[in-house]
Amino acid sequence: MRKAFDMLADGFGPGFNGPLFITVQGDTASNPDALATFVSTLQSTDGIAFAQSAPASADGSLSLVIAYPTTAPQDAATYDLVKFLRSDVIPPTGVEAKVGGFTAGGADFATAIGGRMPYLFIGVLSLSFLLLMSVFRSILVPLKAVIMNLLSIGAAYGVIVAIFQWGWGISLIGVGKAGPIESWAPMMLFAIVFGLSMDYEVFLLSRIKEEYDRTGDNASAVADGLAATARVITAAALIMVFVFSAFVLGYDRNLKLFGLGLAVAVFIDATIVRMVLVPATMELLGDRNWWIPAWMNRLLPKIDVEGKK
Incomplete structure (x- = not known):
């Protein structure tokens, strides 16, 4: 398992093993153009290597955006990126989005414990x-x-x-x-x-x-x-x-x-x-x-x- 983890990191970048799952709700979730603009904003953020959207839910009320950091899940820079997305990147867009996933969950757990x-x-x-x-x-x-x-x-x-x-x-x-x-x-x-x-x-x-x-x-x-x-x-x-x-x-x-x-x-x-x-x-x-x-x-x-x- 460790070898597979390292091979994925070497081949696709250290952030591939710890993607950020960003859920999008509201009008943006059902609007492909608005969602594409939001993905583009994430893509241009420092610390994000690549971002892409997944198909919306059947009723169009929820979409998923997957963002891959440029740093490994354990790096402090990745935790800082999660905080930066929540405080400085997502709010100005007006999109109803929440950052989650194992990496973001780990950062939240560490903050709560600390x-x-x-x-x-x-x-x-x-x-x-x-x-x-x-x-x-x-x-x-x-x-x-x-x-x-x-x-x-x-x-x-x-x-x-x-x-x-x-x-x-x-x-x-x-x-x-x-x-x-x-x-x-x-x-x-x-x-x-x-x-x-x-x-x-x-x-x-x-x-x-x-x-x-x-x-x-x-x-x-x-x-x-x-x-x-x-x-x-x-x-x-x-x-x-x-x-x-x-x-x-x-x-x-x-x-x-x-x-x-x-x-x-x-x-x-x-x-x-x-x-x-x-x-x-x-x-x-x-x-x-x-x-x-x-x-x-x-x-x-x-x-x-x-x-x-």
Whole structure:
């Protein structure tokens, strides 16, 4: 399938694999001369290699115009062309037309996902901060946890962009050529990686908090908590890394991207972040880890991760 895609692109141009389907309604749809003028306008637009009309529907209420871009479906220039047609080319003609097709649909999907991602980030981070603050009765611990989790996710984003978008070492994982990151990938990676990272974080912090409540010594609590949980966290992360890395052996580019992103995130989170950065920052902060204003402590609900009253 990939070879056929490349052969069509080489023979007929990169835009042949991602045509834009423009539906035309109203008087223009049933008027061959008006439709021909509209097609000519599209044909003269920068970024359009060729445009042609298809036969109208039986009742003459709908016609279809197929426009082939000069750029590939994955190129940013193609997405810009879709926006340009909708905002600057079609409205002045007065034609009742809508730009659709897989390429335009992909651009719309990416725009919709990108517009909602900030709400997802803010909602998940805020709720996680509040829950951790209620569990550990602290301000710095949940703040640190959120920041550390973002480091793992950021590292995963950086690796998949470097490999799949910039093309660094793509031949090593069997990817033909570099291209843009799929619009769904950042949101899905964020949701899954943040959940896994928070799981490791709560497991480690609950053990440290237990030791601190028992001894009152932050340094020994961090050391004992890390010693008690390091093997479990490492073993669990190792299993996840192997499972997600197996996705890279598949043939689908999306599967490779998803698996590699998750494997890198879990590996960095369980090693550099969870075993080095978290204990180091907690050791440096000392007893300030467990400080919380008295009025806030009274307002927050009591939550016990062990399920005890």
